[in-house]
Amino acid sequence: xxxxxxxxxxxxxxxxxxxxxxxxxxxxxxxxxxxxxxxxxxxxxxxxxxxxxxxxxxxxxxxxxxxxxxxxxxxxxxxxxxxxxxxxxxxxxxxxxxxxxxxxxxxxxxxxxxxxxxxxxxxxxxxxxxxxxxxxxxxxxxxxxxxxxxxxxxxxxxxxxxxxxxxxxxxxxxxxxxx
Numbered sequence: 001x002x003x004x005x006x007x008x009x010x011x012x013x014x015x016x017x018x019x020x021x022x023x024x025x026x027x028x029x030x031x032x033x034x035x036x037x038x039x040x041x042x043x044x045x046x047x048x049x050x051x052x053x054x055x056x057x058x059x060x061x062x063x064x065x066x067x068x069x070x071x072x073x074x075x076x077x078x079x080x081x082x083x084x085x086x087x088x089x090x091x092x093x094x095x096x097x098x099x100x101x102x103x104x105x106x107x108x109x110x111x112x113x114x115x116x117x118x119x120x121x122x123x124x125x126x127x128x129x130x131x132x133x134x135x136x137x138x139x140x141x142x143x144x145x146x147x148x149x150x151x152x153x154x155x156x157x158x159x160x161x162x163x164x165x166x167x168x169x170x171x172x173x174x175x176x177x178x179x
Contacts, residue, residue, distance in 0.1 A: 003074045003175050004093025005168050008142060010135050011081040012109045013098045014152055014160075019078035022161040026177040029075040033083050036064050045080070062086050074176045081138070084145055094168050094175075097146035098160070100153040102135040147171055 005022075007015045016032060023030030034045055037060045041048055048057050065086035068077060077093065089095060100108075106128060143149060148167045152160050165177050 001091060001172075002069070002072070002093045003172065004068070004072060005076045005164065005175065006089065006093045006095045007076065007078045007098060008084050008089075008095055008146065009081070009098035009100075009152075010102070010105055010138060010142075012105045013100055014108070014157070015078040015098055018098060018152075018157060018160055018164070019076050021157045022164060023076050025161055026165060028176055030078070031068075031072065031075055032078045033061065033064050033068075034080045036067075037061065037080075040064075058082065058085060065089065065092060068092050084138070084142060089145060094147045094172055095145055096164055096168060097142050097149045098152050099142070099149050100151065102132050104153050105135075106131070 007019055009015055019030045019032065022028075037048070037057070038044055040063075041060065043051075045057065048060065061080065061083050065083070065088050069088055069091055072092075083089070148164070148171060150160060150163050150167065155163075165179055169175055169177060169179055
């Protein structure tokens with residue numbers, strides 16, 4: 001297994017925010033799978049879905065996972081909400097689920113200072129019932145594939161990243177982080 005930390009979880013749970021803070025505090029590289037796909041495709045994920053559909057996007061995620069497996073080590077990787085479907089996830093590193101109830105995630109998005117921007121990036125939240133249905137479909141799978149589950153509800157980013165560092169270091173002492 002690679003010495004990567006893979007952050008998974010439902011859209012809006014705070015994977016990107018957590019990854020940036022973790023990378024800064026523990027001085028490791030941080031990449032985002034959605035950013036990699038947008039860069040490679042030279043277009044936003046919303047446009048990929050609109051023009052080529054979900055199946056094409058999922059193939060982009062698999063290509064990204066294959067690239068990570070071959071080329072990335074000692075890195076924190078934040079993943080899109082559906083990235084868990086790639087067939088080699090466990091070989092990419094320790095899988096850490098950032099977990100919170102749907103209602104908390106929804107409130108976090110709609111009550112944020114930049115809610116318009118966050119909702120534009122996550123249009124599914126404009127249909128709360130559909131978003132909740134997707135959350136319910138994924139929740140059990142997320143838990144089954146995670147090596148470590150971090151409950152993020154009502155916790156500061158600082159507390160979350162400390163829990164990730166402590167938990168992942170216990171599971172893999174060779175990770176490039178100093179506690």
